[in-house]
Amino acid sequence: MSVTMARTKIPTFHIVGLGSMGSIIAIALQKKFPSYKIVPILRNQEKVEFFKKKYDSKFVIHRQYNDNKIDISQSFEETTSLDHVKEDHIDNLIITTKTYQSIDALKPLWDKIDNKTNIILIQNGFGSFEALSEAYPEIIKDNYKVFQGVIAHAVFGSSAQFNEFYHAAFLDLKVAQINGFDLSKSSKIQSIDEVNKMVEENDLCNTLKDIDLGVSVMSYQELIVGQIKKFCVNCCINGLTSILNCMNGDFKYEKETTMNLFEDVAQEVIDVFALDPNMKKVFEYENKPGMPAVDLSFSKNIGELSRWIYKIGVIDCGGNSSSMRQDVINKRGTEIDFINGYVCSLATKLNLPRSAYKVNQTAVNLHKIKCEIIKNDGIN
Numbered sequence: 001m002s003v004t005m006a007r008t009k010i011p012t013f014h015i016v017g018l019g020s021m022g023s024i025i026a027i028a029l030q031k032k033f034p035s036y037k038i039v040p041i042l043r044n045q046e047k048v049e050f051f052k053k054k055y056d057s058k059f060v061i062h063r064q065y066n067d068n069k070i071d072i073s074q075s076f077e078e079t080t081s082l083d084h085v086k087e088d089h090i091d092n093l094i095i096t097t098k099t100y101q102s103i104d105a106l107k108p109l110w111d112k113i114d115n116k117t118n119i120i121l122i123q124n125g126f127g128s129f130e131a132l133s134e135a136y137p138e139i140i141k142d143n144y145k146v147f148q149g150v151i152a153h154a155v156f157g158s159s160a161q162f163n164e165f166y167h168a169a170f171l172d173l174k175v176a177q178i179n180g181f182d183l184s185k186s187s188k189i190q191s192i193d194e195v196n197k198m199v200e201e202n203d204l205c206n207t208l209k210d211i212d213l214g215v216s217v218m219s220y221q222e223l224i225v226g227q228i229k230k231f232c233v234n235c236c237i238n239g240l241t242s243i244l245n246c247m248n249g250d251f252k253y254e255k256e257t258t259m260n261l262f263e264d265v266a267q268e269v270i271d272v273f274a275l276d277p278n279m280k281k282v283f284e285y286e287n288k289p290g291m292p293a294v295d296l297s298f299s300k301n302i303g304e305l306s307r308w309i310y311k312i313g314v315i316d317c318g319g320n321s322s323s324m325r326q327d328v329i330n331k332r333g334t335e336i337d338f339i340n341g342y343v344c345s346l347a348t349k350l351n352l353p354r355s356a357y358k359v360n361q362t363a364v365n366l367h368k369i370k371c372e373i374i375k376n377d378g379i380n
Contacts, residue, residue, distance in 0.1 A: 011203060012037040014090050016082075016105050017097035020155035020323060021122055023059045023165050025094060027073045028211040036207075039078040041085065041109075048081050055163040062166045064319055082108040092118045092204045098327075099128040099338040103135045115142045118204035120175065122149035124234050124323065125338030126227070127345075129178060145180035147204060149173055150227045152312070153213065154248070154320035159330070168320035171312070172214035175205065176223030189281060190219035191290050219292045224282045228273060229298060231339070232266045232305060237313040238324035239340045239363040243370050245325065245380055249318025251310075258314070262306040264359045265340075270299050272347045272356060328367075331375050340364045 013029055015022050018040050029038050042048050051057055057076045063069040082105065090112045097105050121128050129146060133139040139146065152171035158164035177198060181188060195218060199205045205217045237248055251258040273279050287293050298305040327334045340360040347357040354361065374380055
């Protein structure tokens with residue numbers, strides 16, 4: 001029996017992080033499943049009251065990809081704060097906070113989460129799951145069900161209105177399980193049948209696959225490949241736009257130099273990741289009957305990968321202001337250590353020479369200098 005038919009209570013989804021990605025996911029869930037309980041979770045009760053009194057607990061989305069159509073959500077009446085979640089148990093938890101904020105954000109919620117909770121991380125970069133499972137070791141010990149979402153939609157927030165966002169490009173959301181597999185499995189690699197069974201039986205997957213965000217629920221190995229490619233986009237776009245203080249599309253004014261830079265950044269990512277023992281089974285994956293087809297050609301053709309990065313990041317998402325640029329402008333913390341910085345830390349962990357990650361290290365250094373300049377009211 002499918003999970004949809006077997007439901008005996010109203011499905012409930014808690015969303016931590018109501019920024020660009022959290023808002024479009026909340027709206028997509030609300031539109032597709034109006035009878036479900038969608039619970040946005042803000043940092044404190046003061047923000048909840050502000051959201052309610054000033055904005056009637058509604059989000060406004062400017063669909064720039066669709067002739068700038070303005071989409072106003074219904075009120076999210078269940079909106080609450082981290083310290084005021086009323087449910088005793090969280091069934092489905094969607095985490096869209098910045099990677100470095102996740103550990104602290106989960107502290108007030110942790111006694112409501114267990115190995116029956118579906119947890120999905122929808123964040124930029126690599127290393128979030130590792131950091132989370134180190135802070136909460138029961139994730140590994142008790143085999144918690146954790147999923148990863150790799151979102152390619154380009155969305156940025158209004159500098160004037162807390163509840164207003166600009167959806168610059170409609171792309172996709174890839175979802176796969178990354179922890180909580182059957183203990184009899186010796187590997188996270190999944191067959192087509194295993195993925196189909198997961199989609200049918202898991203409430204989170206069964207729900208997300210139907211929302212209007214171009215969602216694909218896939219195998220672990222397919223997701224990692226998609227995540228690596230998206231990570232290359234983040235390394236080329238996020239850090240660099242934050243340094244240059246430019247929109248994604250501004251790179252088109254000097255395409256040749258941009259392409260050379262993208263190639264250098266992406267080459268380091270692929271070379272370092274290919275040496276990571278945790279990635280070995282993915283990079284050595286062979287397509288076989290009954291198994292999902294995975295295209296690894298990008299890892300052997302950096303020129304082709306860089307052209308794809310340019311198309312996605314500069315052309316398709318040209319009207320977007322990257323989340324990292326927005327964070328720098330607004331003097332907030334950034335995810336640089338989980339993006340370009342992750343390449344550097346992984347290379348160091350693998351005892352690779354500095355020359356193996358010098359371009360990404362330069363991006364990290366310039367980004368951090370830029371952040372301090374802006375924080376001290378220097379020229380942007």
